[in-house]
Amino acid sequence: MSRRVGMEVAIAAAEAVALCNIDVAAVYPITPNTHVAEHLAEIVAEGRIDSEFITVESEHSALSAVLGAAGTGARTFTATSSQGLLYMQEVMPIASAMRLPVVMVIANRALSGPLNIWNDHSDIMLQRDMGWVSLFAENGQEVVDMLIQAFKIAEHREVMLPVNVNMDGFQLTHMVEPIELPDQAEVDRFLLEYKPYATLHPDRPITMGAFAMPEIFTEVMKAKDVAIVNAKKTILEVWKEWESLFGRKYEPVAAYKTEGAEVVLLTMGSMGETAEVAIDELRREGISAGLLKLKLWRPFPFKELKKAVKGVKVLAVTDRAVSYGGPGGPVCAEIRSALYDEPERPVIVDYIIGLGGRDVSVEDFITMGKRALEAKIKKPREAYKFYGVRGE
Amino acid sequence: MTEKRWPERWQEVNPGCMVFTPGSSQEYHTGSWRAGRKPVWDKSKCIKCGVCYIFCPEGCIFADEEGYFAGDLTYCKGCGICAHECFPEAVTMVNEEG
Ligand code: SF4
Ligand code: SF4
Numbered sequence A: 001m002s003r004r005v006g007m008e009v010a011i012a013a014a015e016a017v018a019l020c021n022i023d024v025a026a027v028y029p030i031t032p033n034t035h036v037a038e039h040l041a042e043i044v045a046e047g048r049i050d051s052e053f054i055t056v057e058s059e060h061s062a063l064s065a066v067l068g069a070a071g072t073g074a075r076t077f078t079a080t081s082s083q084g085l086l087y088m089q090e091v092m093p094i095a096s097a098m099r100l101p102v103v104m105v106i107a108n109r110a111l112s113g114p115l116n117i118w119n120d121h122s123d124i125m126l127q128r129d130m131g132w133v134s135l136f137a138e139n140g141q142e143v144v145d146m147l148i149q150a151f152k153i154a155e156h157r158e159v160m161l162p163v164n165v166n167m168d169g170f171q172l173t174h175m176v177e178p179i180e181l182p183d184q185a186e187v188d189r190f191l192l193e194y195k196p197y198a199t200l201h202p203d204r205p206i207t208m209g210a211f212a213m214p215e216i217f218t219e220v221m222k223a224k225d226v227a228i229v230n231a232k233k234t235i236l237e238v239w240k241e242w243e244s245l246f247g248r249k250y251e252p253v254a255a256y257k258t259e260g261a262e263v264v265l266l267t268m269g270s271m272g273e274t275a276e277v278a279i280d281e282l283r284r285e286g287i288s289a290g291l292l293k294l295k296l297w298r299p300f301p302f303k304e305l306k307k308a309v310k311g312v313k314v315l316a317v318t319d320r321a322v323s324y325g326g327p328g329g330p331v332c333a334e335i336r337s338a339l340y341d342e343p344e345r346p347v348i349v350d351y352i353i354g355l356g357g358r359d360v361s362v363e364d365f366i367t368m369g370k371r372a373l374e375a376k377i378k379k380p381r382e383a384y385k386f387y388g389v390r391g392e
Numbered sequence B: 001m002t003e004k005r006w007p008e009r010w011q012e013v014n015p016g017c018m019v020f021t022p023g024s025s026q027e028y029h030t031g032s033w034r035a036g037r038k039p040v041w042d043k044s045k046c047i048k049c050g051v052c053y054i055f056c057p058e059g060c061i062f063a064d065e066e067g068y069f070a071g072d073l074t075y076c077k078g079c080g081i082c083a084h085e086c087f088p089e090a091v092t093m094v095n096e097e098g
Helices: A009-018 A034-045 A059-071 A082-088 A092-097 A140-155 A184-191 A214-246 A271-284 A302-308 A330-339 A362-374 B051-055 B081-085
Strands: A003-008 A024-026 A052-054 A076-080 A103-108 A133-136 A163-168 A176-181 A253-256 A263-267 A289-294 A296-298 A314-319 A347-352 B037-041 B061-063 B069-071 B091-095
Touching: A003 A009, A009 A034, A009 A103, A009 A140, A009 A176, A024 A059, A034 A052, A034 A076, A052 A059, A059 A076, A059 A082, A059 A092, A076 A082, A092 A214, A103 A140, A133 A140, A133 A214, A140 A163, A140 A176, A140 A184, A140 A214, A184 A214, A214 A296, A253 A271, A253 A302, A263 A271, A263 A362, A271 A289, A271 A362, A289 A302, A302 A330, A314 A330, A314 A362, A330 A347, A347 A362, B037 B069, B051 B061, B051 B069, B051 B081, B081 B091
Parallel strands: A024 A052, A024 A076, A076 A103, A103 A163, A133 A163, A263 A289, A263 A314, A314 A347
Antiparallel strands: A003 A176, A133 A296, A253 A289, B037 B091, B061 B069
16 A cells, blocks of 8 residues: 655655666766665665665766666666756767666756756756656656656657656755655556566677667667657556556646636646646636646657647746747747647747746746736737846 | 668667677778778888787788788778888878779
């Protein structure tokens, strides 16, 4: 039976990974992911799980180490944040090209500089095109659930891709929340044994990560793209199974009070909960507002998004990263492009908000909802707006 | 019948582009990338010191039965290091035909 605990989310993330019977973990601690690294190291040191914890000297080595271990058929895990993720970036496309199912939790944090340790999504947005499956958790429960799901998705024979689970730094990592922690038997039943497609072994020499001539490279990239697009099918299956076992529902685009809504806000990660309160308030004021929460970032859920915005007049996307000198925020750019061919599409406004830990309150969402609604009559002049920036 | 060198369709690529045949790198004759110049050895000047052998970054220089060094140009990139390092000037870079 699951046990209900009050637990810091970063600690719960480590506990969830410990339930997954991992063979090898290599994590270099970096704020705000440090507690994941420390607690997992403790679990291994205490002998609670039979796993190797490799203490590495950098994030580049952390991902390299787990990649090597994954090549031998080990179930592997790593974790990082911000600059640490950038340092891993060099290895990230290799993991996906080699189709090795590494699982990573990312405590999302702003990129330097100026140095800032607080939360936004600029670290993961930069990794958008690394070929990893990318999930966004809204609260501690989702971090735990998604981490366990991640192994099943990553290792599925139809997927065989690395997966990252994103949890907002501090807003989630350092919060103590009530969490249902599944027990070992439940996780064992769900996860099954990892059967790798191929393994490195001296008795049966094979090559992973070989050199590829121009004559073959395009075909390999096409295969990788198809693999991640098709991964959605498995993700949906895994989420269905999770729901039937644990009663908690997961969807690529989760809707909150969107029926008949004129204005719909869209969030990713922990802001969803604050936004829900704002939607309730807006509804109380007679404004038909709703909320969409994007939980699957890669592969991007085009079909589900199009369905979710049917009939919506204004869609207000919140972005926690900037594409400088580009179309604004990466999430909105994606959504605009996804809806471009739709015969009827909402007016889309993009709010860049909550950068580097700037607080985003219920009031802010109420204001955004109301301002966005004005866009129905008067289309906004700018493609995006830095919400709450001083000097405007 | 010649063996197929590349998969014809992307669907035929092994997952992760894994290679299940050991030693297949021998089929990549990177010497074909050589643009223009190749080294030639002059036995009469060679003192069998092995310096060219040591410095060749492609590992394509070997000693023959008599101990003279010469290149197997299958992997030679034409970088000219052997010619540069051979102090008795037994190696010269010459223009290639075609
Ligand atoms: S460096 Fe020159 S002299 Fe020495 S072995 Fe090579 S060819 Fe002969
Ligand atoms: S030209 Fe370069 S690659 Fe070719 S044999 Fe000489 S050192 Fe080796």
